[in-house]
Amino acid sequence: MCLAAFALNADPRFPVVIAANRDEFFARPAAPMAWWRAGEVDVLAGRDLQAGGTWFGLTRTGRLALLTNVREPERQRPDAPSRGALVLDWLTRTESAAPYAASLAQGYNGFNLITAEPGDGPWHWISNRAPAPVALGPGVHGLSNAALDTPWPKTEGLKADLGQALAASANEEDLADRLFTALARSEPAPDAQLPDTGVGLLRERLLSPRFVRIPDPDAPGLARYGTRCSTVLVRHADGRVFVAERSVTADGSWLPAVVHRLPPQR
Template sequence: MCLILLAFRHHPEYPLVVTANRDEFHARPAAPVAFWPDAPQVAGGRDLEAGGTWLGITREGRFAAVTNVREPRATPPPQPASRGELVSRYLTGSEHPAGFLARLPETATRYRGFNLLAGDLRNLHYFSNRGGGTAPLGPGIHGLSNHRLNTPWPKVTGGCAALAVALERAGGAAPLLESLLALLADETVAPDAHLPDTGVGADRERLLSPRFIRGSDYGTRSSTALVVTGSGEVWLRERRFGPDGEIRGEELLRFPLRPGYPAAPPPV
């Protein structure tokens, strides 16, 4: 996952809105978004190589997502664990998000660099094993790519601005989903003066700078739009892509959260 934009307790009708692009090598197998046979309370895609996921939500309102940290010069740990297992472990558990993330430093060196979001409709927390520790997210719009939370990369700042506009114009969950997928499709390349320097070279920085990455070997594999309504209904839509941005399929899950889910307080 290379771009996550979210509005947490920001909109009076939608306590959680998430829109995200997963960028990955096209050869890596993945399953479409669905409820998992071995954990039927979890809805999300699945990495068929390592078994984890990049983003998911449960019928109880637990939500988690992960992005990699771009660090081409870093030495990986021996036999690194899959970062997607962190999302799966949180979604299939019952621990409070703050407690779950507080224990991560004990095992964080097993993983390459990552950013993890974990929470529910009342509490949402962030952790990175590349500095910054654990932090709660306040109400508002937030963006995350392959550096720390709210780092002002062009795709993050532009994406957050586009998300704010989509929320202002929201005319119901279904049209909002369409707007979220549309803003993820932006292929604008950032000006050189605004490109980050992550050690991959200027040409690679340009290639990776749009929200949507079109490539033959590597690129955006899926775009996900998630809307949770104030009444506790979840709308989860995923659009999948093959090499060079070819659309490969789309899924829509719509389901109510179970009674007793942690309802969000009013927006601040």
């Protein structure tokens, strides 16, 4: 993912709600969210068909992770391992966040990993740009390509829209529709509000919307890089989980949403 907002125990009907966009080069092959086997564990996740990892996934027991990269071009190593392996690593193991973070191999480019343990277990933010896992308390949190809750315009906007959607929605479908609309907003942020991450003003502008679309100079009408899919997850108070994903193609066409409903997780 490159943008995510998540509400934890902010509404008694829906104790967990996640709205997230994944941004990537369109030339990088990927499979949509589906059930597949990772080691000895069934995971519901998309799949990076180039490196084999994923960006957002959960298990039948409710163990969950999502990943964003840290935008820091001056520290990027082209030979670093794929960060998508981190999500699968978390999903296929059983330890809690602190020992897991301590066991992580070195050498990854900058990452943010949100982890959730099964049932009502704790949530944490783990990053190789932070000294220790940070426990996440109740409320609405946001994450893009910087540290947790860094107030980038698109992160703050999505957090606000998530809070409003929770207050206004009558059911999971209504909530999902509102969140997909929020994730599809393509307005760039004003220059005065843009971060300076070392990629230059033009690229900061192009990356500032929630829904990113950067044209391919060699293929008119197609995007070279941008939002590839939007995902909404809603967990009900009784443990049932609703997950919906919408994918978009390089020509801007939206594919039909794929919906998964999981029984109460234990």
